[in-house]
Amino acid sequence: HAASNHRRPCHTMDKSITLPPDEIFRNLENAKRFAIDIAPSDKLYEISVQEEVTARLHFIKFENAYIETCLDFIKDHLVNTETKVIKATVDKEDEMTCLIKGCNFVLRNIPHEAFVYAKHADSEFRFQTTHPDIFPYLLVNIGSGVSIVKVESEDKFERIGGSSIGGGTFWGLGALLTKTKRFDELLQLASKGQHTSVDMLVKDIYGGSYGSLGLTGDLIASSFGKSATADKEFSKEDMAKSLLHMISNDIGQLACLYAKLHNLSRVYFGGFFIRGHPVTMHTITYSINFFTKGEVQALFLRHEGYLGAIGAFLKGAEEDNPNQYSWGENYAGSSGLMSVSPDMYPMQRARSGTFDMLEMDRLERQLVNLPLLQDASSYIPDTVDLTEDAQAREYWLYCFEEALDGVVKRAVASQPDMPEAAERAEKFRQKYRHKLQTLRHQPFAYGSLTVRSLLDTREHCLNEFNFPDPYSKLKIIIVSSLVERPWLVDSYDQWLERLKGPPHKCALFFVDNSGLLSRGTEVVLASNSGPALNDVTNGELQILTERIAAMDPVIQDGLKEDRLTLVQSGSSSPCLDLSRLDKVLAMVVRERQTDLVIIEGMGRAIHTNYYAMLSCESLKMAVIKNSWLADRLGGKLFSVVFKYEVPADKADEDSALLTPS
Amino acid sequence: HAASNHRRPCHTMDKSITLPPDEIFRNLENAKRFAIDIAPSDKLYEISVQEEVTARLHFIKFENAYIETCLDFIKDHLVNTETKVIKATVDKEDEMTCLIKGCNFVLRNIPHEAFVYAKHADSEFRFQTTHPDIFPYLLVNIGSGVSIVKVESEDKFERIGGSSIGGGTFWGLGALLTKTKRFDELLQLASKGQHTSVDMLVKDIYGGSYGSLGLTGDLIASSFGKSATADKEFSKEDMAKSLLHMISNDIGQLACLYAKLHNLSRVYFGGFFIRGHPVTMHTITYSINFFTKGEVQALFLRHEGYLGAIGAFLKGAEEDNPNQYSWGENYAGSSGLMSVSPDMYPMQRARSGTFDMLEMDRLERQLVNLPLLQDASSYIPDTVDLTEDAQAREYWLYCFEEALDGVVKRAVASQPDMPEAAERAEKFRQKYRHKLQTLRHQPFAYGSLTVRSLLDTREHCLNEFNFPDPYSKLKIIIVSSLVERPWLVDSYDQWLERLKGPPHKCALFFVDNSGLLSRGTEVVLASNSGPALNDVTNGELQILTERIAAMDPVIQDGLKEDRLTLVQSGSSSPCLDLSRLDKVLAMVVRERQTDLVIIEGMGRAIHTNYYAMLSCESLKMAVIKNSWLADRLGGKLFSVVFKYEVPADKADEDSALLTPS
Structure with missing residues (x-):
């Protein structure tokens, strides 16, 4: 999908803001469809662009001060071409529909x-695994006012409640009290204030807690209660903080009550009051914890600010049935969480023309869970969460930085016929290094930081500069010579014992860069849909298998009799x-009654899925080709992991099968 | 109970406020027990006094500016005597307990x-009949903050929720925004303001309603939303109004959610934010109607301001087991709803030393429902609600005013041996006339205005000035000569027909000033516990019956064989x-399997109970001795009402019994 990214010269917006080269609207002329989310009271505008060739979505957020400049730019560069459609979500009914979509x-x-x-906490952001069934949930959208929406399915939602005490109230009352007209400045004030000098606390009334009612002394009894009679001036900071608490607590309580009343445990908060502001996320979270005693968690969304634009785009693209595809976040083209947070970068925020971007790549097929996962809702692909493990994070960031020179060289070498490859590779280096630097300071930028996300980010950056497959000239099948047994993880004896039993019905084989196996068992070979490192792709595996079949009658018969199937993994x-596999693969797995899953390679069996629990037998095999990791796992470089696992409920059944007692 | 009211010379408080003579603390030296409710943040103090001899509770509300003067006064006049105890609700735990009690x-x-x-509405206040079972209910107490309390029984309550956005927030934010420090003035400002100039409405955002979400254009989308960006000055009135709406709506929504969550349909609102302020009652009511679409009604309490003091008193008097008694509001000694309302009397409110009083008379026995009521919860004693029927109100107020001279004369005549009776009678005249004037302007002052309440108020005022029984010298048995049949209401034939059937098991006879009846049926004669007009009291009836028994063997045998029983009505x-009958009477009614209730006299059968539905046969009999009323009912002066009724479910059964088909 990334093969046709065109390079364009940098664009400079003619009025007041300068757009960074290679970042904003870099493929604007290729755009097929536009959607602009102009929320009447919010202060950010989002523009989404769909590129025709690459099937990629671009979302850009501007501060509304620059909306005219931006629209002029779009008009000049796009609207005069014939294929473009401008779709704006100004229709009343559509706003909420877009948001939910x-x-x-x-x-x-x-x-x-x-x-x-x-x-x-050590890591401020605790990311949630995507639950296979996202419904039902409660969306609390805090714009000028508050809308509380119960979402039951793709098309069914209801505004079950709301409140007039929202972001506009914080802004409006804050402006009246502090004479500060800017929303972000009000939040800045609030983050420096002491609400206790303005609010009347329980202890201010009762001298301590009010134990019999379960009220602690520090609880706010009356917001702004002290300013009722006290004959003194209150600081702007204190008043802003008190206001923030008042509004956050109120919304928190309303959300909890609606969640309880409708029996909903997932509550997402969004809207410009929340958007990227740690101080509001904190007060809302605190409030929810207080009111539900931990029963309900306040959830926030990394891309909450894009919901309206995404929804507007989806509405406009309905004839394309966008839900038939899957989409993935492009780490290269997305600016990441908190990139424009006022608390993180107060100066950047104040600067004109700040923006925030999201890019989504379209996969032509739907992604689903592997049907053989024991519990899809608790499945976590990644073995180590680098957001939480600071030591591991340090190592891997260093590791990827060290490897960068080599990757750049390999990228240039993969395109010997293209003279500008060196220049592009240099840009790749700068971009990826910048990403690594960002991740060092904001490991939470793209969700939980993992070895997988570091690898994926590198792939995305390579793609970005037209190096879709730096290993294309280098892929060879390497059969590594194994170290002596006993291996680091060694279930080999149990596996051999198992092989004495009845053959498996069907084995699913997630291949990396080598290997192939056959017994009486049907085999499904799942390989990458697109290139990554030197991993074999489905396309390559097709060619490879045909060549082998020409030499090997077992493979030939397997293919002919449909006992050997090649499927892309997605x-x-x-x-x-x-949890994100090609739908066809999932179908094949089910149809063939697959009872063995083989996962091999460091990326698939160590960095991810090391702890994954499957509902059938599984074999995880890898050679640890990294000494730090080997050390961490208690082994040496080139230690072998051979992990044969039988799910607990199958173990008894199987041992009865295998051991004639 | 009122026979021992002592007259005291007027007291003048020595510091700053002058207490009106004969109103405040008029029986102070007789007081047995004090309770003072000093809510930490509220601005009114309540003092309750229990008189020992008369078993009467006095509650007085002061503005806190005068608390010291008041305490000094109490100290000087009371605390130095030995029998007095000062009980103040300063204990943390007690505050809520007192409130609920x-x-x-x-x-x-x-x-x-x-x-x-x-x-x-035509009448702003729609009073609710007391439900026999008051539990469970929700109490939303809006002081500085908000406490939401679920009350399940006398001793079981739980603070299920609350909010820091309460009266203190209105006051505190209001003071900051308008520089107005007085709570009542803020409410005055609010009542004159236009919230739409400060609030952002749905139509301000969408140009009209947001139909698909069910939001009308006039709905407040964001409180203070317009002040976020608008570069202009907002009027104090408008900001105060917006603030009031914001807070009332928020509390309303929270109350509704808690009511729904706990399945409670009765929600009472109280606290100083509400106390007597039409503007807050209106906004809260509006909010509740909006959020529950009429499912839940916002209820307010006439004596909400006294709850803490009453509870404090009850706690202090627990050894007396005050719940074994019944209590009645004394209309003479209570100042009535809205007597110090800022909206009604802004000037009075501003005056120093405004106060509000409640007096409760203790009845030594418990009052209960007549067990023979078809539906106790829907029973309404009064035939005409003069609060709603302006024409009837006009007439009866005129009528009672006209009759005042006669009553004064009769009062003086009833105490020929007391030379100061004329002076007291004059004071009675002034007091009752003032009450009638008050009721003309505030018919809602003591609940629904009725002929009964006008009569009761007159009795209370007479008692107040030591005329407990002006008719004591005048009571005679009058047998009025009846007009020719057919009467105005004439079920006499049906009644005669009924008499041909089997005799009733037991008849309950509510006597007024004459009559007595006997057949094979047991008879329970229920007469007044205390004197009222020329109605026979239980004590008098005892003597009367003994005298008749001496002459009449039927009565004599009846008394001897316990077939004729005299019971006080309460x-x-x-x-x-x-719905407020002596508990013993209710017990007797049940034990004797009473199947006939006879109610006679205008007060009992016309002004009240004319439409009362009983679960057994009933006979309502009266001669209409008032031409206006006769006219209204379609008859003439001295028209006879003879209303024989059989409940619907008994009618078939009985007709089968009586008419051998």
Whole structure:
């Protein structure tokens, strides 16, 4: 999908803001469809662009001060061409529909989209695994006012409640109280204030807690209660903080009550009051925890600010039936969480023309869970969460930085006929290095940081500069010579014992860059849909298998009799996410009654899926080709992992089968 | 109970406020027990005094500016005597307990305590009949903050929710925004403001309604939303109004959600934010109607401001087991709803030393429902609600005013041996005339205005000035000569027909000033516990019956064989409230399997109970001795009402019994 990315000269917007080269609207002339989300009271505008050739969605957020400049730019460069359509979500009915459509879209398509915010934890952001069934949920949208929407299915939602005390109230009352007209500045004030000098606390009334009613002394009894009679001036900071608490607590309580009343456990918060502001996420989270005693978690969305634009785009693209595809976040083209947060970068925020971007790549097929997962809802592909494990994060970031020179060289070498490859490779280097630097400071930028995400980000950056397959000239089948047994993880004896039993019905084989196996068992070979590192792609495997079949009658018969099937996995990563697999693969797995899953390679069996629990027998095999990792796992470089696992409920049944007692 | 009211010379408080003579603390030296409710953040103090001799509770509300003067006064006059105890509700735990105790007390003991507020209706206040079972209910107490309390029984309550956005927030934010420091002035400002100039409405955003979400154009989308960006000054009035709406709507929504979540349909609102302020009652009512679409009604309490003091008193008097008694509101000593309302009397409110009073008389026995009521919860004693029927109100107020001279004369004549009787009678005249004037302007002052309440108020005022029984010298048995049949209401033939059937098991006879009946049936004679007009009291009836028995062997045998029983009704009114009857009477009615209730006299059968539905046969008999009323009912002066009724479910059964088909 990334093969046709065209390079364009940088565009400079003629009025007041300068758009960074290679970032904004870089493929604008290729765009097929536009959607602009102009929320009447919000202060950011989102523009989405769909590129025709690459099947990629671009979303860009502007501050509304630059909307005219931006529209002029679009007009000059796009609208005069004939194929373009401008679709704006100004229709009343559509606003909420767009929001919900967008929300469903990101929840379904972007892993680690939702997160819990914990200000004082080691990692502020705790990302949630995407639940296979996203419905029902509650969306609390805090714009000028608050809308509380119950979403039951793709097309069924209801505004079950709302409140007039929202972002506009914080802004409006805040402006009146502090004479500060800017929303972000009000939040800045609030983050520096002490609400206790304005609010009347329980202890201010009772001298301590009110134990019999379960009220602690520090609880706010009356927001702004002290300013009722006290004859003194209150600081702007304190008043802003008190206001923030008042509004957040109120919304928190309303959300909890509606969640309880409708029996909903997932509550997502969004709207410009929340958008990227740690201080509001914190107060909302605190409020929810207080009111539900932990029963309900406040969830936020990484791309909450794009929901309206995404929904508007989806509405406009309905004839294309966009839900028949899957989409993936492009880490190269997306700016990541908190990139424009006022708390993170107060100066950047104040600068004119700040923007935030999201790019989504379309996969032509639907991605689903591997039907053989023991519990899809608790499945986590990644073995180590680098967001939480600071030591591991440090190592891997260093590791990928060290490897960068080699990757750049390989990229140039993969395109010997293209003279500008060196220049592009240099741009790739800069981009990926910048990403690594960003991730060092904001490991949460794209959800949980993992070895897989670091690998994927590198792939995306390579694609970005037209190096879709740097290994294309280098792929060879390497049969590594194994170290002596006993291996680091060694279930080989149990596996051999198992082989004495009845043959498996069907084995699913997630291949990386080598290997092939056959017994009486049907075999499904699942390989990458797109290139990643030196992993074999489905296309390559097709050719390879045909060549082998020409030499090997077992393979030939297998193919002929349909006992050997090649299927694409749906992935273009050296790692493997069993919750995002090609729908056809899932179908084949079910139809063939697959009872053995073989996962091999470091990316698929160590970095990911090492702890994955399957509902059938599984074999995870890898040679650890990284000494730090080997050390961490208690082994040496080139340690072998051979992990044969039988699910607990099958173990008894199988041992009865295998051991005639 | 009122026979021992002592007259005291007027007291003048020595510091700053002058207490009106004969109103405040008039029986202070007789006081047995004090309770003072000092809510930490509220601005009114309540003092309750229990008189030992008269078993009467006095509650007085002061503005806190005068608390010291008041305490000094109490100290000087009371605390130095030995029998006095000062009990203050400063204990943390007690505050809420007192509030709930007080609430239970008024709901159980004061008819028409709760009301619905409807600003634009003919009568603003729609009083609720006291439900026999007051539990469960929700109490939303809006002081500085908001406490939402679920009350399940006398001793079981739980604070299920609350909010920091309460009266203190209105006051505190209001003070910051308008520089107005007085709560009442803020409400005055609010009542004159236009919230639409400050709030962002749905139509301000969408140009009209947002139909698909069910949001009308005038709905507030964002409180203070317009002040976020608009570069202009907002008027104090408009900001105060917007603030009031914001807070009321928020509390309304929270109350509705908690009511739904806990399945409660009765929600009472109280606290200083509400207390007597039409503007807050209106906004809260509006909000509740909006959020529940009429499913839940916002209820307010006439004596909400006294709950803490009443509860404090009850706690202090627990050794007396105050719940074993019944209590009645004394109309003479209570100042009535809205007497100090800022909207009604802005000037009075601003005056120093405004106060509000409640007096409750203790009845030594418990009052209960007549067990023979078809549906106790829907029973309404009064035939005409003068609060709603302006024409009838006009007439009866005129009527009672006209009759005042006669009553004064009769009062003086009833105490020929007391030379100061004339002076007291004059004071009675002034007091009752003032009450009638008040009721002309505020017919809602003591609940629904009725002929019964006008009569009762007159009795209370007479008692107040030591005329407990002006008719004591005049009571005679009058047998009126009846007009020719057919009467105005004439079921006489049906009744005669009924008499041909089997005799009733037991008849309950509510006597007024004459009559007595006997057949094979057992007879229970229920007469007033205390004097009212010329109605025979239980004590008098005892003597009377003994005298008749000496002459009449039927009566003599009846008394001897326990077939004729004299029981007090529990009432001291010329009217009859079947939901507040002596517990012993109810017991006798049940034990004797009473199957006939006879109610006679205008007060008991016309002014009240004319439409009362009983679960057994009933006979309502009266001669209409008032030409206006006769006219209204379609008859003439001295028209006879003879209303024989059989409940629908008994009618078939009985007709089968009586008419051998």
